[in-house]
Amino acid sequence: MNKSFSIAGKVAVITGAGGVIGGNIAKHFIAQGAKVVAIDIRRKQLDACIGELTANGGEAIGFVGNVLDVESLKKAAAQIVEKWGRIDILLNIAGGNTPDGTLAPDADFFDMPVAEWEKVTTLNMNGTVYPSMVFGKVMAQQKSGSIINVSSMAAYSAITRVPGYSAAKSAVANFTQWLATEMALKYGDRIRVNAIAPGFFIGDQNRAVLINPDGSLTERSIKVLAKTPMKRFGDITELDSAVQFLCSDAASFITGALLPIDGGFSAFSGV
Numbered sequence: 001m002n003k004s005f006s007i008a009g010k011v012a013v014i015t016g017a018g019g020v021i022g023g024n025i026a027k028h029f030i031a032q033g034a035k036v037v038a039i040d041i042r043r044k045q046l047d048a049c050i051g052e053l054t055a056n057g058g059e060a061i062g063f064v065g066n067v068l069d070v071e072s073l074k075k076a077a078a079q080i081v082e083k084w085g086r087i088d089i090l091l092n093i094a095g096g097n098t099p100d101g102t103l104a105p106d107a108d109f110f111d112m113p114v115a116e117w118e119k120v121t122t123l124n125m126n127g128t129v130y131p132s133m134v135f136g137k138v139m140a141q142q143k144s145g146s147i148i149n150v151s152s153m154a155a156y157s158a159i160t161r162v163p164g165y166s167a168a169k170s171a172v173a174n175f176t177q178w179l180a181t182e183m184a185l186k187y188g189d190r191i192r193v194n195a196i197a198p199g200f201f202i203g204d205q206n207r208a209v210l211i212n213p214d215g216s217l218t219e220r221s222i223k224v225l226a227k228t229p230m231k232r233f234g235d236i237t238e239l240d241s242a243v244q245f246l247c248s249d250a251a252s253f254i255t256g257a258l259l260p261i262d263g264g265f266s267a268f269s270g271v
């Protein structure tokens with residue numbers, strides 16, 4: 001059976017579209033003929049994203065919204081269904097570490113600011129669960145759809161200094177399996193839920209810990225590259241086709257999977 005990799009004409013909701021990874025995937029989706037609904041909490045970045053997506057006739061609309069606010073997500077879902085009649089794809093990309101969620105090299109875990117732990121775990125975990133509840137409900141009614149979550153290398157093995165981020169991204173991997181199972185059992189085999197686990201890509205959330213102000217590599221990024229067999233950071237565009245594949249009919253029997261896109265980081269023991 002020859003299945004299509006096409007996402008043309010599909011309605012794709014992308015949270016965190018004002019950021020590095022979300023914005024880039026949104027551009028790729030527009031280039032592939034998808035209709036994009038961009039959601040981000042930062043108005044300026046969202047406006048810039050929508051400007052780029054629509055510049056050459058792409059079909060995109062934006063909502064300033066908080067993935068932790070279920071009511072505002074419900075309002076967005078109702079407007080999307082009114083405009084385009086359906087929601088085919090949800091990319092849960094909003095998330096990331098917070099600067100204060102990273103323990104300083106000499107900091108003690110026992111003194112970790114609890115408020116930061118709560119902020120980073122809530123954003124990454126609940127910020128994936130709540131949009132899945134709201135937009136996933138539309139998919140359940142349609143009996144079709146594809147949800148992609150964003151986990152991390154931290155889901156495979158411990159990454160120092162980022163306890164909250166690691167715990168939450170591991171939870172995202174587990175929730176992906178849980179929701180994949182729930183959707184298939186209750187709503188049929190045309191609703192799939194998968195996750196990607198990006199390796200190291202330079203984004204706003206991690207730039208300061210990977211790149212020194214003078215542009216040189218930090219001690220941490222030297223360690224990252226030492227454990228990456230491909231010996232480089234990912235190029236942000238290297239996520240595009242993997243996400244497209246998982247959303248397309250070509251992946252019709254894939255659900256509950258966690259796909260590493262990491263230059264081999266998760267495969268390599270370091271020895």
Ligand SMILES: NC(=O)c1ccc[n+]([C@@H]2O[C@H](COP(=O)([O-])OP(=O)(O)OC[C@H]3O[C@@H](n4cnc5c(N)ncnc54)[C@H](O)[C@@H]3O)[C@@H](O)[C@H]2O)c1
Pocket residue numbers: 015016017018019020021022039040041042045065066067068093094095096097123127150151152153197198199200201202203204205206
């Ligand atoms: N960059 C990497 O190397 C890397 C690696 C693994 C995983 N990730 C994950 O990929 C995702 C995107 O990362 P990025 O590098 O593009 O980060 P980014 O900071 O550039 O983008 C994240 C976007 O999410 C938005 N956002 C934050 N809180 C929000 C909220 N409550 N509601 C709505 N929007 C909100 C931000 O405004 C921002 O535009 C994150 O989940 C991150 O954890 C990134």
